[in-house]
Amino acid sequence: MIKLLKMMRDNQDRILTDWLDGLKASARRRDLIGDVEVKEHARKILTLISNPPPNTVLEDFSSEGWQTVRDQLMEISISRVAHGSSPSETAQFLLSLKPVMFQLIREQLTTTPDELFREIDVTNNFVDAMALHIAESYIQSRDKVIARQQEEMLELSTPVVMLWDGIVALPVIGTLDSSRAQMVMESLLQAIVQTNSRFAIIDITGVPTVDTLVAQHLLKTITAARLMGAECILSGIRPQIAQTIVHLGITLNDVVTRSKLSDAFRLALERSGRTVVQKAGNAPVVAPLAGVS
């Protein structure tokens, strides 16, 4: 289809103008992505299509020669995802090229109806292939964004907080699946080393379901912490969770547990030789025992 490509090269400016006009007419949310950027995308795509490497045909979009176009489409999809365009809006960007091309073919390639039909068919398939490709790229780009956010959330959701000198606490919130449990264990062990802590409190008030897998993860974490020389206290066991654990047959005999984080904290303070006393005023303070630094 040398003729088609030549026609595109010769009429590049007109195609661009008509294409952008068509886009403006159909665009529903023009605030998402600027006109300048859309124009730039359209211009790049048009230039790339009109000047393909030698022996590249419009009939085969998957061929090596169109790699630059595919890369450009990927780039556009990334920008579209970042701007919050929907997949159909992204595909529509390319599909609007069709009427422009059809009009041009009708005006300029005055040949037999058979040939005309073939030109239109080729153009149609090519634009469809591009639209499919950008939709595919769009989903890939969005998956990447989601995966990154998941990782970020995983990191954010397992904060280890220092409660006192030598006492760290890990409030676990949400579902404790295997990847999460791994993260929890790592950050806790890391914090134990960094803060030189002897006591670690794991609070599971925010864990909705404690089944055998969650219990196993918790026991492993506690064992690992013990190997590091820290004593673990499990807190935040709600009544319904306690009953469920009993029915499941899980034994937590070796684990020191408390129902509330405050109780666990008090226990850790006591075991580290500190005591909580109430002053004459109203503010309770923690004072070290005599002889214990």
Next chain:
Amino acid sequence: METVSEQIITRSEILPIRTQIDLVHVRQRVRTWLSEERFTLIDQTKIVTAASELARNALEHGGGGQMEMSLLAVGARKGIRLKFSDQGPGIVDIAMALKDGYTTAGGMGLGLGGSKRLMSEFDIQSSPGAGTVVTVTRWK
């Protein structure tokens, strides 16, 4: 003669169990249903935990399957039935699998037996090569 009220299904839903994310979804859907049907918090926790165990079994041992969740009514009595089915390798020795502490996957070996204790009724159908169907029911 005393008439026995017929057991009717008032609500039903099928959830797929194909990925780890589906397990989270199963727990959330079961919990939503139970709170809508005003099961007590203790019942909710027990049933969701059993669902979590059995769904994970279907995923890890059965290679994925589905859960059918039905709300039952017998007269004024309400209950929930969860049916987990997979097309996995099946269980050779069911009695052994139900034994506490028996595990083939490095778990605690309490999932099946534990779920049985958490629910009011427990039924397991399985044979090697024919997959596994576990049906559990808990009455309010």
